[in-house]
Each structure stands twice: as structure tokens, then as C-alpha cells.
Amino acid sequence: xxxxxxxxxxxxxxxxxxxxxxxxxxxxxxxxxxxxxxxxxxxxxxxxxxxxxxxxxxxxxxxxxxxxxxxxxxxxxxxxxxxxxxxxxxxxxxxxxxxxxxxxxxxxxxxxxxxxxxxxxxxxxxxxxxxxxxxxxxxxxxxxxxxxxxxxxxxxxxxxxxxxxxxxxxxxxxxxxxxxxxxxxxxxxxxxxxxxxxxxxxxxxxxxxxxxxxxxxxxxxxxxxxxxxxxxxxxxxxxxxxxxxxxxxxxxxxxxx
Amino acid sequence: xxxxxxxxxxxxxxxxxxxxxxxxxxxxxxxxxxxxxxxxxxxxxxxxxxxxxxxxxxxxxxxxxxxxxxxxxxxxxxxxxxxxxxxxxxxxxxxxxxxxxxxxxxxxxxxxxxxxxxxxxxxxxxxxxxxxxxxxxxxxxxxxxxxxxxxxxxxxxxxxxxxxxxxxxxxxxxxxxxxxxxxxxxxxxxxxxxxxxxxxxxxxxxxxxxxxxxxxxxxxxxxxxxxxxxxxxxxxxxxxxxxxxxxxxxxxxxxxxxxxxxxxxxxxxxxxxxxxxxxxxxxxxxxxxxxxxxxxxxxxxxxxxxxxxxxxxxxxxxxxxxxxxxxxxxxxxxxxxxxxxxxxxxxxxxxxxxxxxxxxxxxxxxxx
Numbered sequence: 001x002x003x004x005x006x007x008x009x010x011x012x013x014x015x016x017x018x019x020x021x022x023x024x025x026x027x028x029x030x031x032x033x034x035x036x037x038x039x040x041x042x043x044x045x046x047x048x049x050x051x052x053x054x055x056x057x058x059x060x061x062x063x064x065x066x067x068x069x070x071x072x073x074x075x076x077x078x079x080x081x082x083x084x085x086x087x088x089x090x091x092x093x094x095x096x097x098x099x100x101x102x103x104x105x106x107x108x109x110x111x112x113x114x115x116x117x118x119x120x121x122x123x124x125x126x127x128x129x130x131x132x133x134x135x136x137x138x139x140x141x142x143x144x145x146x147x148x149x150x151x152x153x154x155x156x157x158x159x160x161x162x163x164x165x166x167x168x169x170x171x172x173x174x175x176x177x178x179x180x181x182x183x184x185x186x187x188x189x190x191x192x193x194x195x196x197x198x199x200x201x202x203x204x205x206x207x208x209x210x211x212x213x214x215x216x217x218x219x220x221x222x223x224x225x226x227x228x229x230x231x232x233x234x235x236x237x238x239x240x241x242x243x244x245x246x247x248x249x250x251x252x253x254x255x256x257x
Numbered sequence: 258x259x260x261x262x263x264x265x266x267x268x269x270x271x272x273x274x275x276x277x278x279x280x281x282x283x284x285x286x287x288x289x290x291x292x293x294x295x296x297x298x299x300x301x302x303x304x305x306x307x308x309x310x311x312x313x314x315x316x317x318x319x320x321x322x323x324x325x326x327x328x329x330x331x332x333x334x335x336x337x338x339x340x341x342x343x344x345x346x347x348x349x350x351x352x353x354x355x356x357x358x359x360x361x362x363x364x365x366x367x368x369x370x371x372x373x374x375x376x377x378x379x380x381x382x383x384x385x386x387x388x389x390x391x392x393x394x395x396x397x398x399x400x401x402x403x404x405x406x407x408x409x410x411x412x413x414x415x416x417x418x419x420x421x422x423x424x425x426x427x428x429x430x431x432x433x434x435x436x437x438x439x440x441x442x443x444x445x446x447x448x449x450x451x452x453x454x455x456x457x458x459x460x461x462x463x464x465x466x467x468x469x470x471x472x473x474x475x476x477x478x479x480x481x482x483x484x485x486x487x488x489x490x491x492x493x494x495x496x497x498x499x500x501x502x503x504x505x506x507x508x509x510x511x512x513x514x515x516x517x518x519x520x521x522x523x524x525x526x527x528x529x530x531x532x533x534x535x536x537x538x539x540x541x542x543x544x545x546x547x548x549x550x551x552x553x554x555x556x557x558x559x560x561x562x563x564x565x566x567x568x569x570x571x572x573x574x575x576x577x578x579x580x581x582x583x584x585x586x587x588x589x590x591x592x593x594x595x596x597x598x599x600x601x602x603x604x605x606x607x608x609x610x611x612x613x614x615x616x617x618x619x620x621x622x623x624x625x
Binding site: 053055075076077078079080083084086089090092093094095096098099100103104106107109134135153157 | 281282369371502505506508509510512513515516517518519520558562563564
């Protein structure tokens with residue numbers, strides 16, 4: 001499988017000479033896979049995601065998209081290639097839910113027809129299960145609804161790469177599974193999804209590969225069974241292995257890719 | 258529910274998009290647009306007709322047509338009053354109002370803050386420094402291209418203050434909004450200090466000029482003044498729609514906007530520069546006029562939604578209409594005296610803004 005997004009030896013320090021938050025990580029995201037990024041609080045997951053998203057340049061190392069350095073991309077072209085959903089997405093005051101999702105189409109503005117945009121929005125809202133919220137005020141939705149709305153906005157971008165920072169964080173179990181089922185579908189379509197997941201059970205159930213971060217470094221990376229080995233998790237999470245739930249074994253039907 | 262049955266839902270066919278969902282605000286926007294249009298026409302006709310000398314609306318239309326090269330010349334007296342006094346004043350009110358409304362909408366959008374108005378980046382206070390120094394130093398007697406030194410000095414220091422505030426708040430190519438707002442507060446306080454010092458140094462005659470200037474008035478409207486403030490406002494109004502998409506995505510957050518392909522810092526520089534230009538020009542010719550830039554965009558947002566493609570032009574046109582009506586009130590309420598325009602906008606705009614806050618709080622749970 002080909003790598004669509006890759007970083008080599010990236011590090012990030014808040015200041016020159018400070019301790020690195022991300023410390024020499026090499027990782028690739030391949031076409032058609034769901035890669036979960038796990039690890040305890042403060043391991044550097046979100047920072048790594050922000051480097052891969054191009055929010056800030058790494059202190060060391062390079063991030064490449066389609067084999068080219070991230071900085072070489074024009075912002076709107078980049079936004080048509082990859083979408084990013086950050087933690088705790090906020091819904092601004094006054095917008096209808098539909099209008100929030102519509103904003104996800106803005107990188108395509110003028111490039112696709114109006115009907116095509118409307119269809120993309122509809123598809124995205126349907127997938128994220130927010131269609132019935134379309135004409136509600138976004139700012140009064142519940143936390144879980146806002147999270148799904150943010151997912152719909154990112155889906156409406158129709159990019160080959162999606163980066164999701166804790167997409168299941170404020171969701172109930174049903175919607176957690178629904179969101180990851182969507183991520184699996186996207187992977188089955190040949191897209192690539194990188195998701196930060198705190199729940200190792202979900203990671204084991206849904207991800208093709210899991211990368212576990214520990215103190216800014218990659219502790220393991222591979223298929224769930226390998227990457228989430230007992231001894232490794234006990235060392236990384238510093239809790240007895242019995243505390244760590246690793247999958248229901250109930251794998252979604254479409255999993256065989 | 259098992260994961261398998263959750264997945265099954267995704268096989269659903271995409272239903273055709275109902276037209277109402279695609280354009281949820283069409284009807285409201287149409288209504289608001291026609292309301293503003295009617296208000297504009299009414300404000301122009303009344304503004305031209307009413308005053309110390311009453312001029313029939315027919316003569317107003319006649320003069321406008323005649324100036325456009327159509328129809329017969331209207332009576333000379335009407336023509337003269339209109340062309341020398343009322344119409345330049347009206348044109349100035351419209352362009353200043355449009356400028357202030359647009360600047361308010363731009364700044365509220367770019368700072369993602371409903372409290373933003375042209376004052377926040379120090380334009381008004383900065384312009385006041387230039388104006389007060391010019392008045393007290395006696396330099397107002399000199400004029401250039403029909404514009405007084407006060408106007409030119411106010412414009413220059415207004416723009417310069419924005420550069421100062423913005424330059425100070427900028428760090429490593431980015432702007433921290435809270436730093437910017439606090440910088441604006443500090444610079445505002447310093448500017449008001451200078452204004453106070455000039456008030457202290459001024460003699461009686463200068464003091465009168467100074468206080469009229471800070472209260473805001475269009476009494477000194479002339480064609481050169483219109484030519485100064487008008488083009489800036491028109492140019493920015495025409496350029497504003499290009500910023501709409503960026504401002505909409507910015508509502509989601511700075512990083513979110515960047516992820517959607519918006520160059521946030523560039524957008525911010527352009528929007529602030531536009532707001533600085535039009536507000537400085539407006540304040541320079543008419544003094545300090547508050548609340549138009551704050552209230553009008555809020556009102557439009559409440560009535561027709563936060564999308565900037567509608568909000569920006571509607572705020573400009575709404576600001577124009579409201580300023581023209583406020584100026585009409587300012588010069589007719591206490592004939593033959595004039596109530597300063599800034600006083601009218603503050604006395605009407607303040608309570609109106611309170612009502613707006615109250616309404617928003619009870620309907621949407623307030624601003625967050």
C-alpha cells in the first residue's frame with residue numbers, strides 16, 4: 001500500500017532548547033487504511049496530529065503529503081486533499097447546522113456545481129447522522145450533536161485524507177460505533193483516516209493499524225494484536241493490564257478489506 | 258445495537274435535497290434586503306426634502322434627474338439648496354454610514370467577537386488625537402484641496418494608530434486577539450489622555466470646535482469632504498464580498514479556517530486595513546459617530562443570519578440608511594439649532610443595543 005501522508009523523524013519543541021513534546025516520530029498513513037493513534041494523556045498525540053495537519057512546522061524532520069513537503073501546497077489545494085477535525089469543535093453563534101456543514105464545501109467553491117455541493121452536504125449529513133438537525137441552530141445543539149456536526153462538515157470536504165482528533169470523545173457508545181463505522185467505510189472507499197482514539201477497545205475493533213505513543217515517541221505501530229500487546233500497554237499506561245479493555249471481538253461486517 | 262446494524266444504515270440512498278434546506282434564509286434575506294432598500298430611498302427623499310427650507314419631493318427628484326442630464330431644471334432656489342447643502346450632506350451621511358456599518362461587520366467577523374467595532378482598533382481615538390492637536394495648534398486655518406487640516410490630521414493619526422495597535426499585537430506573523438483588544442484599550446486610553454490634554458490647553462473658541470468634533474456632526478459637509486470619504490467607502494464595499502467566504506469559515510475558529518484553506522492572517526490584515534481606511538476617513542470628516550458600526554451588523558445578523566455574503570453589503574447599506582435618518586433627526590429636532598449627530602446615534606443606538614442584547618439572550622441563550 002502506498003503512503004499518502006508520512007512524517008520522518010519529526011520533533012516538536014515549544015521553544016528552542018525545551019523538552020520535545022514529539023520526539024523523532026516516523027509514521028506513514030497509507031491509502032485505504034484506518035490508522036488509530038493511541039497513548040496516555042500528554043503522550044503527544046494531538047501535537048503529532050497538528051504537525052501532520054500542517055498547523056505548525058516541525059522543529060525537526062519533515063512531513064510529506066503525496067511525496068511532497070506539506071509547505072509546498074497552496075492552502076485551498078491542501079484543504080481539498082485532507083480534512084482535519086480538531087478536538088472539542090465549537091459551533092459559532094447564529095448558524096444553522098446545515099450552514100456549518102456547508103462551510104466544509106468552501107475549499108471547493110467555484111470548482112464544483114451547486115447541485116454537486118448540495119449532494120455532498122446531504123451525503124455528509126446522512127453519514128454523520130445529523131440530517132434531522134439541518135435547520136436547528138448549531139450553537140444550541142448538545143455536545144454529542146456538535147461533535148457529529150463537526151464530523152459532517154469534515155466529510156463534506158470530500159478529501160482523500162481525514163484526520164480526526166478524538167472523534168468519539170463526547171459521544172455515547174452507539175454514536176462512537178457509528179462514527180468509526182463511517183471511518184471504516186471511508187477506508188473501504190480507498191481513503192485514509194488517521195484518528196486519535198483514547199478507547200483501546202474501539203481502536204482494536206476498528207483500526208487496520210494502531211500507533212501507540214509514549215512520551216513523544218512511538219512505542220509501537222502495527223496491527224492491533226501486535227501494537228496493543230500486554231507488556232507494552234502496561235508499561236505505557238502504567239496501570240495493570242486488566243484495566244485495559246481491548247476490543248469486543250465483535251468486528252464490523254465490512255471489516256475484511 | 259451491534260456495530261453491524263449501525264453500518265447497515267450507511268447503505269441508505271441520498272434523498273433529493275429539499276429546496277428549503279439548500280437556501281434556509283432566502284426568504285428572510287429578501288425581506289431584510291427590501292426593508293433596507295425602502296429605508297434607503299425614504300431616507301434620501303426625506304433627507305433632501307426636509308429642513309429649514311422645505312423642498313417638495315418632486316423638486317428633489319427633478320434636481321437629481323436634471324443633474325443626470327434628464328428633464329427640465331427645477332426652481333433655482335430648490336436646486337441651489339439641494340446641490341450646495343443638502344445633497345453633499347446626504348451623500349456624506351450615506352458614505353460614512355456605509356463605511357461604519359461595513360467596518361463593524363468586518364471587524365466583528367475577523368475578530369470573531371460581537372463587541373468589536375471600529376473603536377476597538379483605536380481608529381476613533383487615534384483620529385481624535387490628530388484632530389485635537391490640529392485644532393489647538395491653530396493649524397485648522399490652513400486647508401488643502403478643500404479639506405481642512407483637522408480632517409487630514411485626523412485621517413493620518415487614525416490610520417497610524419491602527420498600524421501601531423496592530424503592529425504591537427502581532428507576534429511572529431500572527432495576531433493574538435486578546436492581546437490586540439488589550440493593546441487597543443491601552444492605546445485608546447493614551448489617545449484620550451492626549452485629547453484631555455488638548456482640551457486643557459484649548460482656549461474658549463478652540464474648545465467649542467473640539468467638543469463639536471468629538472460629538473460628531475455633518476454640519477460642515479462639503480463636496481470635497483464627500484470626495485474624501487465616499488470613494489474609500491465605495492471601494493471597500495465593492496471589495497468586501499471577496500472576504501465573505503474567509504470570514505464565514507473563520508467563525509468556526511482560526512485553525513479550522515486554516516484547515517479549510519483560508520489564509521487567516523492575510524485575511525485579517527486586509528479586513529483591518531479596510532476598516533481602518535474607511536473609519537479614519539469617516540471620523541476625519543464627521544468626527545466621532547458611535548454605535549452605527551456596532552449595532553447595524555448585529556441587527557442584520559439577527560434578522561438574516563451570520564453569513565457574510567449577505568451581512569457585509571447589508572450592514573453597509575443599512576448603516577448608510579440609518580446614518581442618513583439620524584442626521585435628518587440631528588438637524589431637524591431642535592431647529593434652528595443642530596443636535597450633534599454623535600449624540601443622536603448614541604442616544605438612540607445605546608438603548609436599542611440593550612434591547613438587542615436582551616432579545617438575543619432570551620431567544621438564543623445569549624452570546625457565547
